[in-house]
Amino acid sequence: MKKILIQLDTDPFPSTFDRVVAVDAGVDELFSYGGVTPETVEGLVHGAIFTRSPRDLVNTAIFVGGSHVAAGEALLRAVTKTLFGPFKVSVMMDSNGSNTTAAATVLTAARHLDLSNTTAVVLGGTGPVGCRVTQLLLGQGATVRLASRSLDRSKATCESLASVVNCAKLSAHESQSDAGLAAACAGVDLVVAAGAAKTRLISAARLQAISTLKLAIDLNAVAPPGIEGVEVMDKAREHARFLAYGAIGVGGTKMKIHLAAIKDLFATNDRVLDTVAIYDLGKSI
Template identity: 50%
Template structure:
């Protein structure tokens, strides 16, 4: 029998107005129908999920999927957990989590860096600036799972220390903590870095040119901030594996092209079965051959 059911993506956004960006990607991924809901919470999401589960038989549920998004990643994570608790037996649909673009951006950054390091991160020393933010946490997590040893930084040393402990327990990889705000601590950490990823907020300068140019072991620098001033001085948003004095540089727009390809593929992947939950690790796997 041909699979003639239309594909339906239900966009569940924690913001009052669902993201237009995410809606456009869904359309470009050739979803047949897109239903958009804003102000989604763990308390009100159950009935929305039930609407997805009980309108089609179990054999057709692979043609319905959920996308969880919004600017507040912590709120969206709570919604995702509530969704997973709603599923039972054969009554489940696939879900993509990409609140604030955190998973697709992190996956693209890690895959871009890996390509510039010869295709492997095994044993590489990576430094993640602003690692306690949503994207930074996921970048650090994925780097550890790829075999890198990772130093995670924050202005608050206590926060970066807690993150390092949590990530080490989750991944089994080695994580160290440092303070972005302490120049000496930052300098010592950067000396051993083969890879630097700046994952700070828009318009926040995290690293000056003298702080990274000339580092003997540095091979790749990735800046995920597209809004001036750049997060890493000397890296342009459009840089895409550009040689900067022996260091390969990636800017936010350079990484963004790969991010968009991964995002589109992840949406398409939802309709292969009804039992996928695509979080950071799964999204990275989908992008392996796109980098």
């Protein structure tokens, strides 16, 4: 029986990136739908679960994507709510690559650091990737400082994370002012820049001033880099006292996780691959 992946994208046109990865992961048939909302998804899900017998639904899966992560989260909730009893298929959500990128970032950090004894600052921490990087770092026992240009947004994100992870080692910081950025970065082992494209979050001088720094990861692939001096292709490149990764340096791991996750959807018919599940899958690669 053919493996069918149903791509539900919240954007008007389904992502070509996600379609290519699905094909490379060995999907036999790919059904792609754009402009999908929680209000319109029920019929698409019913079409997926009522056309094959429950024992054969392992050969059908759903991928939720799009450029807006909050919209993808809402769509994922609607999809899982529609599934019931034996009429289930596995579902993965990776809107804007947020889950696979966050998983790859934390797994990259874990190659060089004992995360349970790591203090990290996540710059741009209120964004979808930064928030997920923070969640996963906390889950591995790290102490995390979530930094944003707005202290109010940083505090709000920390409060929202409390519903999904133990936040005893999490603190909110503002990084708009030089003093605020210096305080957020003081004594850290790890700096992750997860801000919007074309946004410089920390200068080379400020980075060099962190005497305890062991690893810097910049997830911005569009110039200028989020971390001045870190190149997009850096992969464990030595920068004085610390190692550095750029977006492409992390991207190889991200792609491996994405491919493995698509394949994993067809292992059973009841998987929900979200942030933590995708990270756990990545640990086995």
